[in-house]
Amino acid sequence: MRARVRTRDEVARLMTTQGAPGAPAVQIIPLGGLGEFGMNMLLVACGDTALLVDAGVMFPEPELFGVDLVIPDLSSLEAFRGKIAALLLTHGHEDHIGAVPHVIDKIQGPIYGTRFTLALVQPKLDEHGIDARDRLVPVSAGQRITIGPFEVEFLRVTHSMPDCVALAIHTPAGIIIHTGDFKIDQTPLDGQAFDLHRFAELGANGVLALLSDSTNADRRGFSGSEREVVDAFEEIFSSANGKIVVAAFATSVFRVQLLCDLADQFDRKVAFVGRGMQQTSQIAERLGYLRLAPGIQIRDSDIRDYPASEILCLCTGSQGEPLAALPRIAIDDHKHVKIGPEDVVVFSTRVIPGNEKAIRRVMNHVARRGADVIVDGEKHVHVSGHGSEEELKLLLSLVKPKFFVPIHGEYRQLARHARMASLVCPGTTVIMAEDGDVLQFDETGARVVDRVPAGRILIDGTRTGEIADEVLRDRKHLAADGLVVPVIAINGQTGVLEQPPVLITRGLAIDARHDAVLKDAPGQLTRAIGSTSLEERTDPGLLKERIRAELQGMFRKRAGRRPLVIPVVMQV
Ligand SMILES: [Zn+2]
Numbered sequence: 001m002r003a004r005v006r007t008r009d010e011v012a013r014l015m016t017t018q019g020a021p022g023a024p025a026v027q028i029i030p031l032g033g034l035g036e037f038g039m040n041m042l043l044v045a046c047g048d049t050a051l052l053v054d055a056g057v058m059f060p061e062p063e064l065f066g067v068d069l070v071i072p073d074l075s076s077l078e079a080f081r082g083k084i085a086a087l088l089l090t091h092g093h094e095d096h097i098g099a100v101p102h103v104i105d106k107i108q109g110p111i112y113g114t115r116f117t118l119a120l121v122q123p124k125l126d127e128h129g130i131d132a133r134d135r136l137v138p139v140s141a142g143q144r145i146t147i148g149p150f151e152v153e154f155l156r157v158t159h160s161m162p163d164c165v166a167l168a169i170h171t172p173a174g175i176i177i178h179t180g181d182f183k184i185d186q187t188p189l190d191g192q193a194f195d196l197h198r199f200a201e202l203g204a205n206g207v208l209a210l211l212s213d214s215t216n217a218d219r220r221g222f223s224g225s226e227r228e229v230v231d232a233f234e235e236i237f238s239s240a241n242g243k244i245v246v247a248a249f250a251t252s253v254f255r256v257q258l259l260c261d262l263a264d265q266f267d268r269k270v271a272f273v274g275r276g277m278q279q280t281s282q283i284a285e286r287l288g289y290l291r292l293a294p295g296i297q298i299r300d301s302d303i304r305d306y307p308a309s310e311i312l313c314l315c316t317g318s319q320g321e322p323l324a325a326l327p328r329i330a331i332d333d334h335k336h337v338k339i340g341p342e343d344v345v346v347f348s349t350r351v352i353p354g355n356e357k358a359i360r361r362v363m364n365h366v367a368r369r370g371a372d373v374i375v376d377g378e379k380h381v382h383v384s385g386h387g388s389e390e391e392l393k394l395l396l397s398l399v400k401p402k403f404f405v406p407i408h409g410e411y412r413q414l415a416r417h418a419r420m421a422s423l424v425c426p427g428t429t430v431i432m433a434e435d436g437d438v439l440q441f442d443e444t445g446a447r448v449v450d451r452v453p454a455g456r457i458l459i460d461g462t463r464t465g466e467i468a469d470e471v472l473r474d475r476k477h478l479a480a481d482g483l484v485v486p487v488i489a490i491n492g493q494t495g496v497l498e499q500p501p502v503l504i505t506r507g508l509a510i511d512a513r514h515d516a517v518l519k520d521a522p523g524q525l526t527r528a529i530g531s532t533s534l535e536e537r538t539d540p541g542l543l544k545e546r547i548r549a550e551l552q553g554m555f556r557k558r559a560g561r562r563p564l565v566i567p568v569v570m571q572v
Pocket residue numbers: 091093159181385
């Protein structure tokens with residue numbers, strides 16, 4: 001029998017009894033990360049107190065020229081002004097902490113996170129000139145803190161970096177578990193095991209709602225332990241005659257640790273190459289999360305003093321970012337690192353969708369230098385940090401929540417995860433929520449009671465030194481023809497415009513033809529949107545493309561200009 005996901009309306013009609021009679025209602029409002037990968041952020045509110053869980057960024061899609069970062073629309077936090085008592089961070093990945101500098105002034109109280117998470121937050125605040133040292137409060141797994149009507153318990157989970165936690169938020173309506181990112185690594189490198197025991201205990205006592213990571217819901221089996229890459233790398237280390245260059249995410253501290261251990265074993269020195277890799281490994285080492293054999297680390301500028309066969313380079317640029325280390329090395333444009341025919345270059349990450357072309361270009365350049373290129377698939381040089389189907393099911397079966405809300409993923413992964421929940425826990429009610437949904441838990445059950453604005457804010461100029469070539473080219477073009485940002489507020493269900501389109505412009509020449517286009521644009525865009533199908537109108541990606549084409553056409557035909565058009569679609 002195929003289990004089925006309930007629609008929002010069905011959930012609303014499902015009046016199950018829950019919570020103590022008269023207990024205040026608890027609301028959950030996802031603001032990012034549901035229906036997309038990245039920019040995870042979620043609000044939990046009860047009475048006069050609200051908690052924000054994570055504040056992440058998303059890296060922009062390639063077509064968002066001139067945009068460095070994307071963060072969730074924060075306008076709905078205004079309604080909670082003065083009430084957000086704390087920010088709770090699950091772990092230190094960018095998609096969970098990258099927006100902290102942008103939300104910190106909306107939060108009254110402390111920022112709670114584990115030591116490692118907070119150590120990664122600190123440089124971001126420094127970059128923004130924010131002094132909030134006294135507001136960063138370190139917590140450990142197993143600890144509990146009371147914030148207004150909430151008691152927050154931090155639970156150890158395993159992931160691709162150290163010191164990650166899930167949250168069990170004890171509320172007047174019941175316990176809400178937010179997993180953060182996780183996989184179930186049975187042999188974690190740091191010996192910090194996933195606290196399955198506590199999840200089971202909470203489950204046995206009754207959990208109101210489970211919000212669980214859906215990133216890998218479409219992968220079968222188990223994701224596997226971080227240790228699984230050891231065999232492949234041992235092979236690489238024992239056969240390589242020249243330098244070994246590994247591109248990995250700087251935050252993948254376990255991967256970095258394994259590689260440094262292998263380097264020690266195979267008598268190679270380790271050089272961290274690229275700012276992100278140097279900064280993160282330095283923080284990890286300072287706090288004891290990364291342990292390097294004495295004397296093993298050398299500066300990248302000292303690489304030339306050693307034979308190639310005695311070098312391991314750990315570098316940034318696995319996604320083909322034009323100014324990061326590996327892409328520079330690949331085109332023989334790095335000050336300290338050169339590669340040649342005896343060397344091996346390993347891509348020890350997954351390909352983030354959208355970066356395929358850039359990565360392929362880097363591989364071709366590496367091959368042109370005569371070096372060997374190794375990617376995941378031909379050798380097992382990467383393990384995902386997110387749990388696959390069996391891990392997700394295991395957690396569901398332990399927690400057996402009354403309500404299940406899949407989070408972190410595109411709708412496809414959320415739906416897959418929802419189906420699993422219906423199979424594993426037939427008594428559980430699945431709620432498919434999206435960014436901006438106001439989910440209410442009270443004595444009558446749980447349902448979506450409202451929607452608040454949710455969407456994206458584009459941030460320019462925060463990633464210094466990591467600007468793509470295309471972006472630079474577009475900025476020249478921008479300087480000549482200006483920028484137009486049409487802002488469209490549309491109902492995500494009905495596809496009806498909430499208000500006429502608004503156009504924000506920068507750098508458009510003062511010109512009667514421009515004025516005429518700008519005057520007519522809202523009307524013409526309204527008509528253009530009206531002529532599309534419901535499916536197109538409620539798909540922000542398709543809608544943006546339509547709006548961009550329409551506006552670019554108007555400016556080209558009527559004003560002879562080609563301004564940069566960056567549509568912003570807010571589904572309300
Ligand atoms: Zn993560």
